[in-house]
Amino acid sequence: MTTDFARKDRTAFDLSGKVVVVVGGGQMPGDTVGNGRATALLAARHGAEVVAVDLNLASAQETVDLIAADGGKAYAVHADVSKKEDCQRIFDEVMERSGRVDGMVYSVAVNPPFDFENNSMETEAFNYGINVNMLGAYYCNLYAAACMEKNPGPSTGSIVNFSSIASLKNEIGLNIGIMPYALGKCGLNYITELTAVQFAAAGVRANTLMLGPIDSTLGNHDSQELFGHTPEEVDEVYSEVVKLKMGRASTWETAYAALYLLADESRFMTGQQIRLDGGAALVR
Numbered sequence: 179m180t181t182d183f184a185r186k187d188r189t190a191f192d193l194s195g196k197v198v199v200v201v202g203g204g205q206m207p208g209d210t211v212g213n214g215r216a217t218a219l220l221a222a223r224h225g226a227e228v229v230a231v232d233l234n235l236a237s238a239q240e241t242v243d244l245i246a247a248d249g250g251k252a253y254a255v256h257a258d259v260s261k262k263e264d265c266q267r268i269f270d271e272v273m274e275r276s277g278r279v280d281g282m283v284y285s286v287a288v289n290p291p292f293d294f295e296n297n298s299m300e301t302e303a304f305n306y307g308i309n310v311n312m313l314g315a316y317y318c319n320l321y322a323a324a325c326m327e328k329n330p331g332p333s334t335g336s337i338v339n340f341s342s343i344a345s346l347k348n349e350i351g352l353n354i355g356i357m358p359y360a361l362g363k364c365g366l367n368y369i370t371e372l373t374a375v376q377f378a379a380a381g382v383r384a385n386t387l388m389l390g391p392i393d394s395t396l397g398n399h400d401s402q403e404l405f406g407h408t409p410e411e412v413d414e415v416y417s418e419v420v421k422l423k424m425g426r427a428s429t430w431e432t433a434y435a436a437l438y439l440l441a442d443e444s445r446f447m448t449g450q451q452i453r454l455d456g457g458a459a460l461v462r
């Protein structure tokens with residue numbers, strides 16, 4: 179067995195003929211591959227046409243270029259998911275250009291800046307965090323499902339929302355810095371269930387992939403901003419958090435789980451919160 183999950187010849191499911199929209203399909207600039215980008219690359223490698231959506235258009239375009247270099251098909255769309263009209267426009271553009279939406283992955287999240295010393299955050303920053311982490315997810319779920327239900331056949335579409343175990347339990351207590359993220363992810367879990375219930379009859383599924391510590395540039399950056407951990411300390415700290423000592427996952431492991439949820443093979447799976455956390459939420 180190999181754990182080289184980035185290997186290009188490694189395939190699992192068949193997504194050919196599907197259009198998969200990855201919201202947050204760019205990534206924070208840095209050395210490691212983001213969860214959204216890894217999912218976009220893997221979906222394309224398995225035959226899907228991918229739409230990489232991001233506030234950072236250059237980064238979404240980078241994902242598209244990587245997919246093209248891999249022999250896949252993709253294009254980029256610029257959007258700010260804190261704006262309802264942008265969320266709607268994403269799906270209008272995809273319907274116009276590709277004619278269908280089969281998969282939607284919501285891989286956007288922000289931790290707004292705050293005053294660590296005084297445990298305070300500007301209301302505007304707090305609201306922006308909630309708008310991106312939760313309200314944007316709500317609109318993207320709603321507009322994606324509205325497109326998916328138009329697809330013919332019994333299995334019309336799959337939504338995968340990237341949540342976090344921060345929505346389950348937090349050891350840092352009433353720290354305002356984590357609130358827009360943790361509350362946003364709690365809302366995202368709930369939105370997923372509502373989407374699953376509302377659209378089941380139309381053949382649309384929705385699941386959350388509840389991630390634990392994943393080695394992404396954003397994850398490392400936020401660990402430093404929120405908790406003051408240096409990049410060197412992060413692995414050590416997380417091996418304390420993940421009591422089962424499974425360390426951290428790579429974003430490719432996120433992407434393979436998402437791939438399963440996007441594929442028809444997971445047709446009977448909906449409304450679930452699937453933890454990909456090395457057992458972190460079991461023993462804390």
Ligand SMILES: NC(=O)c1ccc[n+]([C@@H]2O[C@H](COP(=O)([O-])OP(=O)(O)OC[C@H]3O[C@@H](n4cnc5c(N)ncnc54)[C@H](O)[C@@H]3O)[C@@H](O)[C@H]2O)c1
Nearest residue numbers: 204205206212213233258259286287342389392394396397
């Ligand atoms: N890395 C981890 O340890 C970890 C843990 C749990 C959950 N997650 C989740 O995984 C997802 C991806 O995170 P990542 O760590 O891979 O980082 P990432 O940098 O790959 O993803 C975040 C992306 O969101 C984009 N974005 C930010 N604000 C936006 C806006 N207003 N409109 C549109 N796009 C916007 C960024 O430009 C970036 O490309 C997030 O939902 C995050 O909560 C990550």
